Amino acid sequence: MEGIVSVFPSVTLKPQTTRSWDFMGFGEHVDRVPTVESDVIIGFIDSGIWPESESFSDKGFGPPPKKWKGVCNGGANFTCNRYDNIVALYYRKIIGARYYPKPDSAEVNSTRDTAGHGTHTASTAAGNQVNHVSLFDGLAEGNARGAVPLSRIAVYKACWAAGCASHQILSAFDDAISDGADIISISLGYNSPLEYSQDVIAIGAFHAMQHGILTSNSAGNLGYTTFSVVSNAPWMISVAATTTDRKFIDKVILGDNTTLMGNVTINGFDLKGKMFPLITGYQAFNLTRCPIKTNRNSTATITKSVTVRDPSNAPTVISFSSRGPNSITPDILKPDISAPGVEIFAAWSPVSSPSQFPDETRIVKYNIVSGTSMACPHVSGAAAYVKSFHPDWSPSAIKSALMTTASPMPATRNPDREFAYGAGHLNPLKAVQPGLVYEAFEDDYIKMLCSIGYTSDMIKLMVGNTSTTSCPPNYKGTVWDLNYPSMAMVLKEAQGKEATFTRTVTNVGLPNSTYKATITFPSQLTITVNPDVLFFKSLNEKQSFVVKVCARPSSQNVVSTSVVWSDGIHNVRSPIVAYYANITNPNNSKN
Secondary structure, three states, rough: OOOOOOOOOOOOOEEOOOHHHOOOOOOOOOOHHHHHHOOOOEEEEOOOOOOHHHOOOOOOOOOOOOOOOEEOOOOOOOOOOEEEEEOEEOOOEEEEEEOOOOOOOOOOEEOOOOOOOOOOOHHHHOOOOOEEEEEOEEEEEEEOHHHOOOOEEEEEEEEOOOEEEHHHHHHHHHHHHHHHOOOOEEEEOOOOOOOOOHHHHHHHHHHHHOOEEEEEEEEOOOOOOOOOOOOOOOOOEEEEEEEOOOEEEEEEOOOOOOOOOOOOOOOOOOOOOOOOOOHHHHHHHHHHOOOHHHOOOOOOOOOOEEEEEEEEHOOOOOOOOOOOOOOOOOOOOOEEEEEEOOEEEEOOOOOOOOOOOOOOOOOOOOOEEEEEHHHHHHHHHHHHHHHOOOOOOHHHHHHHHHHOEEEEOOOOOOOOOHHOOOOOEEEEEHHOOOOOEEOOHHHHHHHHHHOOOOOOHHHHHHOOOOOOOOOOOOOOOOOOHHOOOOOOEEOOOOOOOOEHHHEEEEHHHOEEEEEEEOOOOOEEEEEEEEEEEEEOOOOEEEEEEEEEEEEEEOOOOEEEEEEEEOOOOOEEEEEEEEOOOOOOOOOOOOO
């Protein structure tokens, strides 16, 4: 049929801050370009939005940017606009809203968020500053705000009570692209990694990249398992979740006066009205000392939660955050970057309970939630912030800036190293002035697909048209030729390997600058950089270099370091990771 590129089954996907921005050094009074930031549009593909939240107030906003081509089709009882009769203009923070046919007829056709997830992610990235907010009269008290409070929001509701259907997600991508979004934020993912031509998020993000739009995607919540990251495509930025220096501490006093301190979970599931004894772990193995065995009237007390600061182990990648390596393209490092995703405080839908248990009746305007879904909009907001300073930058340039300026994270707290945190921890302020950027475009990604065995027909599935796009004749390139801000290589068990990474950087720092490469490599690696000095006469000038990595057999599964280009002002850091194929890939049978 004309106009149809591919047909595949629709499947269901799942959705996966008063302190978080300050924790990253991104305070309330950072430099901004207000007139440009107000023209930046972030498209959120999620569960909708609660437009009446103070975080999305129209106060102080003008008409939508002239480039905006979208509509406000929010459905029942949903309004994007505030109309001023005096000047006959609409004023908008939320400039666009769309929803897609829902699978459950019991739900109302509307972009309105009844789950809370979409409201939370949108306010994390782009919410207005709202002062003196908290959860339950004091918890997480502070000023809630997004990274780019002056930016505009476009909402694409593809998620309903039954989940997020893949065909609806692809429709949302198409609309966000044609409407004029600058950044697409999608905090959704599969239950396991999918090959790119079957992954609608990868396909939609490829189409967005073709139109100059960067897609930020959550890495997944599949936990402390290798190869569990579900966001693997190199043309989007994949985000892992970390802790911050803020904790919400609970005290539980048991019947024998034993006190438990910390982030205590009594149960993580619905008890359906039943009662169970509270016991500590060691008592489960020593019932003769368990007080409930000898005291029929044992009770327990849970005290009110308190907020404390504890910077000693922050940031650390949380256990639920999906880990690499990349099961689809092993020689491309994933995740790309990490950002706060634990106990994030942001706006919420008042028709969704804070615990999300169906029987709870409490109503909140702001809520504390954890997940890589919460980390993703931090990167989306940071990308929009960079875009406000550099409106003409390509998606890959923005991604490179975020990755190469990320703060290094200690492997002592993160034993999975780069497979947990990618290039490091998000640093929005430094990303505005990265010095050098690595850029890749559609042709580069097509060559990468050719290098992993994609046929012309498979590539057409990604490109999204019926053109004659195909692999170059007799193409001999490798994945290592993709101009990526990180470098990864997989080694056969107990064997060494040599890899050659060809890279090109563009000067976005200062004219007449000289960058020198520095690298400290572990004993298992020998690394050379040629040339190791780059001279730039002008802005936007490009220079190329080659990194050769020779890895020797090692008892360690993962060995990593980084190459840093510095002109004395900018430090452009790219991680280098070598890992051994004896790491178990549970997805081998699926791909």
